[in-house]
Amino acid sequence: MLTMVEMNVRIPLDFDKEEAERLKASEKERFQELQRAGKWRHIWRVAGHYANVSIFDVVSNAELHDVLTSLPLYPFMEMKVTPLCRHPSSIHNDDR
Amino acid sequence: MLTMVEMNVRIPLDFDKEEAERLKASEKERFQELQRAGKWRHIWRVAGHYANVSIFDVVSNAELHDVLTSLPLYPFMEMKVTPLCRHPSSIHNDDR
Amino acid sequence: MLTMVEMNVRIPLDFDKEEAERLKASEKERFQELQRAGKWRHIWRVAGHYANVSIFDVVSNAELHDVLTSLPLYPFMEMKVTPLCRHPSSIHNDDR
Amino acid sequence: MLTMVEMNVRIPLDFDKEEAERLKASEKERFQELQRAGKWRHIWRVAGHYANVSIFDVVSNAELHDVLTSLPLYPFMEMKVTPLCRHPSSIHNDDR
Amino acid sequence: MLTMVEMNVRIPLDFDKEEAERLKASEKERFQELQRAGKWRHIWRVAGHYANVSIFDVVSNAELHDVLTSLPLYPFMEMKVTPLCRHPSSIHNDDR
Amino acid sequence: MLTMVEMNVRIPLDFDKEEAERLKASEKERFQELQRAGKWRHIWRVAGHYANVSIFDVVSNAELHDVLTSLPLYPFMEMKVTPLCRHPSSIHNDDR
Amino acid sequence: MLTMVEMNVRIPLDFDKEEAERLKASEKERFQELQRAGKWRHIWRVAGHYANVSIFDVVSNAELHDVLTSLPLYPFMEMKVTPLCRHPSSIHNDDR
Amino acid sequence: MLTMVEMNVRIPLDFDKEEAERLKASEKERFQELQRAGKWRHIWRVAGHYANVSIFDVVSNAELHDVLTSLPLYPFMEMKVTPLCRHPSSIHNDDR
Amino acid sequence: MLTMVEMNVRIPLDFDKEEAERLKASEKERFQELQRAGKWRHIWRVAGHYANVSIFDVVSNAELHDVLTSLPLYPFMEMKVTPLCRHPSSIHNDDR
Amino acid sequence: MLTMVEMNVRIPLDFDKEEAERLKASEKERFQELQRAGKWRHIWRVAGHYANVSIFDVVSNAELHDVLTSLPLYPFMEMKVTPLCRHPSSIHNDDR
Numbered sequence: 001m002l003t004m005v006e007m008n009v010r011i012p013l014d015f016d017k018e019e020a021e022r023l024k025a026s027e028k029e030r031f032q033e034l035q036r037a038g039k040w041r042h043i044w045r046v047a048g049h050y051a052n053v054s055i056f057d058v059v060s061n062a063e064l065h066d067v068l069t070s071l072p073l074y075p076f077m078e079m080k081v082t083p084l085c086r087h088p089s090s091i092h093n094d095d096r
Numbered sequence: 097m098l099t100m101v102e103m104n105v106r107i108p109l110d111f112d113k114e115e116a117e118r119l120k121a122s123e124k125e126r127f128q129e130l131q132r133a134g135k136w137r138h139i140w141r142v143a144g145h146y147a148n149v150s151i152f153d154v155v156s157n158a159e160l161h162d163v164l165t166s167l168p169l170y171p172f173m174e175m176k177v178t179p180l181c182r183h184p185s186s187i188h189n190d191d192r
Numbered sequence: 193m194l195t196m197v198e199m200n201v202r203i204p205l206d207f208d209k210e211e212a213e214r215l216k217a218s219e220k221e222r223f224q225e226l227q228r229a230g231k232w233r234h235i236w237r238v239a240g241h242y243a244n245v246s247i248f249d250v251v252s253n254a255e256l257h258d259v260l261t262s263l264p265l266y267p268f269m270e271m272k273v274t275p276l277c278r279h280p281s282s283i284h285n286d287d288r
Numbered sequence: 289m290l291t292m293v294e295m296n297v298r299i300p301l302d303f304d305k306e307e308a309e310r311l312k313a314s315e316k317e318r319f320q321e322l323q324r325a326g327k328w329r330h331i332w333r334v335a336g337h338y339a340n341v342s343i344f345d346v347v348s349n350a351e352l353h354d355v356l357t358s359l360p361l362y363p364f365m366e367m368k369v370t371p372l373c374r375h376p377s378s379i380h381n382d383d384r
Numbered sequence: 385m386l387t388m389v390e391m392n393v394r395i396p397l398d399f400d401k402e403e404a405e406r407l408k409a410s411e412k413e414r415f416q417e418l419q420r421a422g423k424w425r426h427i428w429r430v431a432g433h434y435a436n437v438s439i440f441d442v443v444s445n446a447e448l449h450d451v452l453t454s455l456p457l458y459p460f461m462e463m464k465v466t467p468l469c470r471h472p473s474s475i476h477n478d479d480r
Numbered sequence: 481m482l483t484m485v486e487m488n489v490r491i492p493l494d495f496d497k498e499e500a501e502r503l504k505a506s507e508k509e510r511f512q513e514l515q516r517a518g519k520w521r522h523i524w525r526v527a528g529h530y531a532n533v534s535i536f537d538v539v540s541n542a543e544l545h546d547v548l549t550s551l552p553l554y555p556f557m558e559m560k561v562t563p564l565c566r567h568p569s570s571i572h573n574d575d576r
Numbered sequence: 577m578l579t580m581v582e583m584n585v586r587i588p589l590d591f592d593k594e595e596a597e598r599l600k601a602s603e604k605e606r607f608q609e610l611q612r613a614g615k616w617r618h619i620w621r622v623a624g625h626y627a628n629v630s631i632f633d634v635v636s637n638a639e640l641h642d643v644l645t646s647l648p649l650y651p652f653m654e655m656k657v658t659p660l661c662r663h664p665s666s667i668h669n670d671d672r
Numbered sequence: 673m674l675t676m677v678e679m680n681v682r683i684p685l686d687f688d689k690e691e692a693e694r695l696k697a698s699e700k701e702r703f704q705e706l707q708r709a710g711k712w713r714h715i716w717r718v719a720g721h722y723a724n725v726s727i728f729d730v731v732s733n734a735e736l737h738d739v740l741t742s743l744p745l746y747p748f749m750e751m752k753v754t755p756l757c758r759h760p761s762s763i764h765n766d767d768r
Numbered sequence: 769m770l771t772m773v774e775m776n777v778r779i780p781l782d783f784d785k786e787e788a789e790r791l792k793a794s795e796k797e798r799f800q801e802l803q804r805a806g807k808w809r810h811i812w813r814v815a816g817h818y819a820n821v822s823i824f825d826v827v828s829n830a831e832l833h834d835v836l837t838s839l840p841l842y843p844f845m846e847m848k849v850t851p852l853c854r855h856p857s858s859i860h861n862d863d864r
Numbered sequence: 865m866l867t868m869v870e871m872n873v874r875i876p877l878d879f880d881k882e883e884a885e886r887l888k889a890s891e892k893e894r895f896q897e898l899q900r901a902g903k904w905r906h907i908w909r910v911a912g913h914y915a916n917v918s919i920f921d922v923v924s925n926a927e928l929h930d931v932l933t934s935l936p937l938y939p940f941m942e943m944k945v946t947p948l949c950r951h952p953s954s955i956h957n958d959d960r
Binding site: 780796803823855856863 | 866892896910916947959
């Protein structure tokens with residue numbers, strides 16, 4: 001089941017730089033683990049912003065909630081969640 | 097070059113039903129042509145709405161403009177255009 | 193899987209009264225069918241408005257989309273869709 | 289008398305962690321007390337957010353105000369209050 | 385139980401003038417009936433607008449809904465409903 | 481001359497508790513003084529919020545400005561000011 | 577007593593041209609009458625819009641309401657009303 | 673050339689009181705200098721707010737920018753700038 | 769003196785096609801006349817929209833108003849006007 | 865390929881003045897480098913604001929993202945990105 005999540009990351013200007021780097025490295029690791037598992041299907045940068053557009057493929061809203069709230073940068077993110085479904089006209093099987 | 101386009105279709109309640117069907121068929125045909133050409137990379141329905149989230153892969157803003165404004169349902173659509181770029185953490189080559 | 197849908201019904205002032213009544217009767221019938229099937233778990237009127245707050249229990253976003261877009265009054269509705277999940281503190285089993 | 293309350297919890301990033309845990313435990317306790325008393329009829333998590341959608345069953349706006357403002361996490365919450373009433377089409381007696 | 389209702393009246397420019405006058409006369413009659421019954425406690429014009437701020441005193445949200453939706457001008461009104469309660473500092477008994 | 485003022489009070493989470501209590505006590509005293517003088521005609525709590533809806537009866541905008549900006553909690557308030565006038569249909573003399 | 581009123585005029589595209597001209601001439605006449613009487617103190621065009629910023633000098637909100645709602649173009653106007661008062665720093669007596 | 677500027681002053685609650693008084697005195701002095709020079713044509717308080725509506729008469733946008741950004745309270749102000757021009761119906765020569 | 773104007777063109781779906789073409793041709797002619805005169809310094813399409821971003825170079829707000837309101841498509845345009853001035857860092861003389 | 869970027873700079877009131885000056889000098893240097901290279905085609909001040917409207921000429925969204933996020937003042941900027949393309953009516957070759 002597909003869901004679009006738009007994430008804006010807002011780390012305060014005076015946040016500890018080293019801690020921020022640790023969190024970003026940890027976020028990247030967790031992201032790639034989820035991407036390899038097929039749960040985080042797509043991710044793109046929004047040009048000019050510290051933000052991304054992501055497509056998740058999960059079995060339920062509950063799984064989506066667990067995945068999102070366990071992200072290392074979650075406390076710094078504003079999220080917009082949009083439930084999607086396969087478009088009847090698509091010829092691609094993996095736009096499920 | 098990737099761009100997200102969110103399209104809302106608003107056909108007036110009193111619009112001619114047959115003409116609407118002709119336009120939708122023609123839209124589907126044009127969409128699949130663009131999808132086969134690799135220009136309309138992804139499309140998903142927004143659950144509960146006559147709307148979609150789409151990812152385009154075009155060489156320039158000018159090509160994007162030509163593709164969008166030539167859609168048969170274009171006069172009925174509200175569009176939001178968001179320029180994207182590859183995310184540095186992605187492990188998928190085709191999230192370019 | 194639970195989803196909240198907030199529906200606003202906007203029938204144009206000059207819409208045919210009899211046709212509106214037919215659509216409302218048909219909407220009520222379809223609603224009760226879905227309520228009996230357990231898919232439309234809750235519905236409440238928003239005080240002072242021709243609007244409701246509803247809780248759906250469906251297996252996927254795709255099922256939600258099919259249920260909503262097949263409602264007789266769908267073309268007159270503005271919808272806001274909010275994915276929900278069970279709250280960890282709830283003591284009620286059916287707030288799943 | 290039913291009312292929907294949408295609650296967003298915003299605890300500052302630098303708020304004392306232990307104090308936050310104490311407040312959350314105390315919030316959960318108070319919530320379950322109100323749920324058992326039948327006043328807090330339903331609660332659901334909003335997927336991806338530290339937020340909930342709740343349905344209260346109280347005798348008056350005054351009781352609602354007292355219940356909400358006495359919550360341990362109240363100072364950290366943004367609330368949206370929507371008065372509801374029974375929907376005439378509902379076949380469930382407890383959607384009163 | 386008190387509720388504030390802000391009403392904006394929007395009668396289309398081309399609506400039949402005589403019918404509009406009939407509806408306004410009927411609205412005024414119904415309003416005064418409700419005012420005499422103590423249910424429509426206060427009403428004020430918003431300066432410069434065809435709009436009012438009103439305070440209702442009803443036993444429940446359901447009664448409020450019935451009162452509002454039965455107004456002759458209801459189909460032309462946009463409403464904003466705000467649940468109120470007595471302010472603890474007030475020295476007036478009728479600001480209940 | 482009547483004016484509606486909607487006041488939201490936002491005292492920072494880390495503001496000194498004792499100072500806040502002194503300001504609230506002082507605010508209540510000033511409020512009751514103005515209410516007795518007939519200038520602060522009505523006040524109601526907005527259910528679920530640290531906010532009120534108030535009706536002022538002053539001779540001019542200048543008097544309104546002086547009354548509002550001299551409130552002890554004024555620096556913590558967000559205000560929305562709406563000029564009102566007597567509604568022609570009202571049967572109450574004091575809804576002037 | 578001063579009030580700023582921002583007026584946007586929206587005459588429908590298909591409105592009768594002659595009737596529009598009659599209304600505009602009548603609006604101008606009424607405006608100049610009010611300007612000569614000192615009630616409509618200032619008026620300026622908003623560059624690029626069929627809109628104006630106006631300063632009224634009236635004895636009460638009620639007089640303002642009567643002046644505004646009796647304008648020939650009133651049914652086509654969107655208005656924003658902002659109560660003003662003399663600024664303590666002004667050295668001009670007529671910025672009262 | 674006329675321009676309306678709406679200024680909201682937001683001095684942080686914990687800003688040094690003496691420094692704030694110095695800035696306000698300095699702001700008033702600079703304001704009156706500009707008012708005497710005819711550049712700051714009008715100023716009015718917005719009732720209930722630490723805000724003003726002002727009309728500037730400058731030779732260009734560049735002069736407006738220099739005047740505004742050199743105000744002592746500029747770093748604390750939110751500004752909305754609206755270009756105006758003489759209204760063709762005005763009978764006052766100085767509403768130029 | 770530079771001003772940015774963002775123009776959205778909204779021609780109703782049922783507007784006469786031939787008349788629309790005549791207006792567009794006439795708009796193009798007027799635009800190029802103004803561009804040659806140096807008053808309409810720049811124009812760009814907004815990708816995906818029937819809209820443009822334009823930079824005007826005029827002597828006053830009054831001239832800007834006359835230029836904009838005399839455009840053949842003006843009645844179908846929504847405009848946003850932003851006063852600009854030369855940026856102190858620019859090395860281009862014509863970004864005046 | 866052209867893109868409009870609107871930048872608002874918000875440096876906190878208590879940010880170190882010297883560090884701010886260093887960042888601004890460094891921003892100016894980087895800006896002029898990009899302007900000389902033809903990538904930052906135009907820049908204008910927004911009158912009355914610490915903000916600019918800029919036109920970039922880059923080969924892709926990715927290049928735009930790299931250019932913007934590497935600006936010394938980037939962490940203090942709010943950005944709005946609008947993809948543009950050549951307008952078919954323009955007679956200037958460099959409005960490409």
